[in-house]
Ligand SMILES: Nc1ncnc2c1ncn2[C@@H]1O[C@H](COP(=O)(O)OP(=O)(O)OP(=O)(O)O)[C@@H](O)[C@H]1O
């Protein structure tokens with residue numbers, strides 16, 4: 001059983017924050033009353049959420065478009081734009097951070113937490129070959145020789161089917177496909193060997209089979225390195241396959257958070273029930289269509 005803790009009512013959160021002031025053993029990260037609003041309109045975009053991310057587990061985040069999945073990831077990373085304001089606390093690796101203080105949050109990026117963003121192109125410098133960008137970042141973070149960094153990077157490229165690895169190493173970002181760029185980002189995140197990787201729909205530029213393959217590699221490597229993974233995905237089948245725990249978001253709220261098997265066996269929130277039922281309806285319609293096609297006379 002996990003000891004996830006979440007809740008959206010303020011009094012519940014105050015009680016829970018008193019109870020859990022100290023980090024639990026297997027807890028890697030904890031959010032307490034994390035919230036985000038738009039400074040100009042005052043609109044609450046992420047409603048207060050308190051939850052824990054457990055070390056060594058993989059958390060999938062699902063939910064409709066606009067439900068604040070990316071905002072939740074950016075809040076943890078201290079990457080919100082100036083127009084948005086966060087509040088609440090974050091506990092990570094023994095440290096306590098004020099979510100309103102973006103500068104303090106950025107200090108834990110890199111070796112602590114790495115983010116794989118939705119848009120691969122924006123993460124790389126368009127004027128510099130890919131390999132040079134890997135070397136610059138890896139030499140600082142890994143403290144190894146140029147040769148050792150390059151070897152590690154090329155091995156990681158191969159693992160993510162970024163081949164021929166040495167050819168891609170010399171290319172500029174615009175000479176790569178969207179899918180290759182996304183995998184480059186995943187490679188960079190893995191090579192930095194952080195304690196936590198947050199991947200925001202890391203495979204949207206890939207076809208379905210490649211998506212699953214890349215996610216499988218990502219999870220395997222994460223497990224080998226005893227790293228923790230949070231991934232945001234629209235593919236609920238993929239989440240079922242890869243996640244240990246699932247958070248469901250709707251309209252700026254985390255409405256449910258459970259171990260994956262428990263969620264599928266007994267979804268509690270009406271929106272989760274709807275999500276799982278729609279998937280079931282979709283797959284039975286797909287099966288029926290495939291059967292009909294199989295029996296249709298060929299032209
Ligand atoms: N910079 C911003 N200023 C104002 N509103 C924003 C800003 N960024 C996001 N929002 C709003 O916050 C809400 C949550 O956005 P977010 O990008 O987190 O959604 P999401 O769940 O990641 O959606 P998707 O699945 O489409 O990526 C949306 O209503 C969005 O319009």
Ligand SMILES: [Mg+2]
Nearest residue numbers: 069070118200
């Ligand atoms: Mg998003």
